[in-house]
Amino acid sequence: MLRVAIQSKGRLYEETMCLLREAGIKVNEGKRILLIPADGFPIELLFLRDDDIPQSVADGIADAGIVGENEYVEKGRKARLVKRLGFSRCRLSLAIPKNEDYQGLSWFEGKKIATSYPVILSEYLRERGVRADLHVISGSVEIAPGIGLADAIFDIVSSGSTLVSNRLKEVQTVLPSEALLLAGHVLTPDKEAVLNELLFRIESVQRAQGKKYVLLNAPKEKLTEITRLLPGVKSPTVTPLADGNWFSVQSVITDKEFWAIVGQLKKLGAEGILVLPIEKMIP
Numbered sequence: 001m002l003r004v005a006i007q008s009k010g011r012l013y014e015e016t017m018c019l020l021r022e023a024g025i026k027v028n029e030g031k032r033i034l035l036i037p038a039d040g041f042p043i044e045l046l047f048l049r050d051d052d053i054p055q056s057v058a059d060g061i062a063d064a065g066i067v068g069e070n071e072y073v074e075k076g077r078k079a080r081l082v083k084r085l086g087f088s089r090c091r092l093s094l095a096i097p098k099n100e101d102y103q104g105l106s107w108f109e110g111k112k113i114a115t116s117y118p119v120i121l122s123e124y125l126r127e128r129g130v131r132a133d134l135h136v137i138s139g140s141v142e143i144a145p146g147i148g149l150a151d152a153i154f155d156i157v158s159s160g161s162t163l164v165s166n167r168l169k170e171v172q173t174v175l176p177s178e179a180l181l182l183a184g185h186v187l188t189p190d191k192e193a194v195l196n197e198l199l200f201r202i203e204s205v206q207r208a209q210g211k212k213y214v215l216l217n218a219p220k221e222k223l224t225e226i227t228r229l230l231p232g233v234k235s236p237t238v239t240p241l242a243d244g245n246w247f248s249v250q251s252v253i254t255d256k257e258f259w260a261i262v263g264q265l266k267k268l269g270a271e272g273i274l275v276l277p278i279e280k281m282i283p
């Protein structure tokens with residue numbers, strides 16, 4: 001049984017559960033208890049606060065974990081980084097009151113900065129020779145300048161709307177972040193095998209993301225030109241229809257590519273174009 005630590009609530013929780021569900025790993029979420037075994041797969045989920053996840057994986061309390069890079073770096077990168085998962089993207093940034101004139105990092109010299117990420121920030125400022133006073137708070141960092149607790153903040157930014165509503169502006173990105181799959185450095189062979197199966201399933205789901213299965217009918221005389229537009233995974237599948245002048249063409253394409261070529265396909269006489277979602281792709 002592989003014990004995987006995930007965030008107990010919040011953005012990362014939602015997106016992680018969605019990925020695991022698509023990977024066929026389902027738990028009974030009705031029972032909101034700390035440790036829940038998955039149905040039909042040798043994994044149990046351990047629900048923790050995100051800032052506890054890197055250490056619990058490094059200490060072997062959990063065998064693996066899914067957590068934001070922000071927490072992984074803040075806690076000293078002790079666990080093994082197995083895979084960047086590409087979701088829950090955000091950045092750790094410095095932000096200051098919006099009316100301040102900002103010319104560069106020297107603005108922060110001698111200033112008080114509120115943050116929940118003192119390790120990342122102090123290293124960043126030290127490397128650049130800036131001395132500032134860090135004020136560590138664990139939540140609602142963005143309100144600190146407004147209530148006179150600090151001159152600036154260093155916090156997670158995603159859309160930036162939290163900064164705007166607190167009359168702040170982002171002046172320096174320090175660390176881009178995304179969800180990571182972590183694991184202990186040494187797992188038993190059985191656990192390593194389950195981790196590899198989990199990774200295989202995640203990759204199969206992610207490979208299919210943004211891709212569509214396209215089916216269309218192509219007139220015989222334009223078949224070469226149409227298949228040239230649809231490269232597919234290896235090459236498109238081409239099957240003759242009962243009417244010998246037409247062929248069915250099937251291929252895999254990204255959403256973006258599809259909208260770029262649909263006009264050309266129609267101009268070449270393609271008909272009956274169907275675009276279907278793909279759940280998983282296994283190479």
Ligand code: AMP
Nearest residue numbers: 068088089090156157158159160161162
């Ligand atoms: P936003 O208003 O979209 O810039 O979001 C800012 C707030 O949302 C931050 O203060 C964080 O608390 C939270 N947040 C945004 N993205 C993430 C993420 N990927 N992981 C954890 N918290 C996040």
